[in-house]
Amino acid sequence: MNHPTGLYLHIPFCAGKCPYCDFYSVNADERSIDRYVNALCKSIEHYGTMLNRKADTVYFGGGTPSLIGAKRLSAVKAAAEEFFGFDNAEITVEVNPSKQDFDFELLHKNGFNRISIGLQSANDNELHLLSRQHDIRQADRCITSAQAAGFDNISLDLMIATPQQTKDSLMRSIEFCAEHNVQHISAYLLKVEEGTPYCQIRSSLNLPNDDEQAEMYLFACEKLTEYGFHQYEISNFSKPGFESRHNLKYWHDEEYLGLGPSAHSFVNGKRFYYERSFDAFYSGKTVDDGTGGDTEEWILLGLRLSEGIQNSRFKERFHTDIPKKYFERAKSLEKIGLVTVSNEHISLTEKGLLVSNAVIAQILD
Numbered sequence: 001m002n003h004p005t006g007l008y009l010h011i012p013f014c015a016g017k018c019p020y021c022d023f024y025s026v027n028a029d030e031r032s033i034d035r036y037v038n039a040l041c042k043s044i045e046h047y048g049t050m051l052n053r054k055a056d057t058v059y060f061g062g063g064t065p066s067l068i069g070a071k072r073l074s075a076v077k078a079a080a081e082e083f084f085g086f087d088n089a090e091i092t093v094e095v096n097p098s099k100q101d102f103d104f105e106l107l108h109k110n111g112f113n114r115i116s117i118g119l120q121s122a123n124d125n126e127l128h129l130l131s132r133q134h135d136i137r138q139a140d141r142c143i144t145s146a147q148a149a150g151f152d153n154i155s156l157d158l159m160i161a162t163p164q165q166t167k168d169s170l171m172r173s174i175e176f177c178a179e180h181n182v183q184h185i186s187a188y189l190l191k192v193e194e195g196t197p198y199c200q201i202r203s204s205l206n207l208p209n210d211d212e213q214a215e216m217y218l219f220a221c222e223k224l225t226e227y228g229f230h231q232y233e234i235s236n237f238s239k240p241g242f243e244s245r246h247n248l249k250y251w252h253d254e255e256y257l258g259l260g261p262s263a264h265s266f267v268n269g270k271r272f273y274y275e276r277s278f279d280a281f282y283s284g285k286t287v288d289d290g291t292g293g294d295t296e297e298w299i300l301l302g303l304r305l306s307e308g309i310q311n312s313r314f315k316e317r318f319h320t321d322i323p324k325k326y327f328e329r330a331k332s333l334e335k336i337g338l339v340t341v342s343n344e345h346i347s348l349t350e351k352g353l354l355v356s357n358a359v360i361a362q363i364l365d
């Protein structure tokens, strides 16, 4: 049996399209959803049999996984368990708070153990401007229902630098997260993606400029830390021991299989993905995306983590030391407060994490 893998299962359905989002998802009827769930289970059978690897993390992302209901999600999870086998698996499902009748109890009974809720904001005016389908009362009910069903590993998504957001309103959202006693927060700066409706009306959105965005981000980092959430990655914060094991696989450059339209994989050293269409997924055809897991990729991903990269881990993986040139480049960035360097490690400071793409590019040159 090979090393366990992560399993990403894309659920490409949403009740409507948020104007800033470019994830692959469509509105669909029950029959189309059933057809997709069937195809997903078959694909799980195919890869599970072929790869002969257990799964130690399973992540149902989207789209809106909760839209297909706890029964279908449980059926897909059962297929994953049958054809991969689980190794003490973290099993996460993304939930949209607008789905008020979602059966958390069934999910918990069937072995799901982590919930990620798309809160985005605890202010109704901001949710409205983001065209989200839930309000704050629904978000509150969603979190308390998950907790009542027994979930004790809950993550909330928060968006930073959204239209009309102020430091006070962001603070209210952070307080809401803390009051609800959740274990994990993903806090992302709003990114206006090309081709989305938000992109077309960008100038009228009155979005904060780069400096204001930076200020909001650093403010969120500071307040979340004060509430006991440790920042372990650029956009991710958790109570001790509640880091997302699935997402850590990406940043540790470990392997995972992604199934569904637009899903990416890194399996047996190769990267590949499904195109953004149901036909592509149903045909089983993937697009080759080259090889993965080389030293530069490992460094690039590892530097997103606040712990940064350690020589001992590099040695374990590549049987040699981190090349000196990276330490030398990192030292010049240390002088301007973007990086921390020792003989054994390189990591980005909070300021460095804010401009991580540029800092990492300079280290890798």
Ligand code: SF4
Residues within 6 Å of the ligand: 013, 014, 016, 017, 018, 021, 022, 023, 025, 062, 063, 064, 096, 118
């Ligand atoms: S619910 Fe999530 S995946 Fe669906 S459109 Fe909105 S942001 Fe995108």
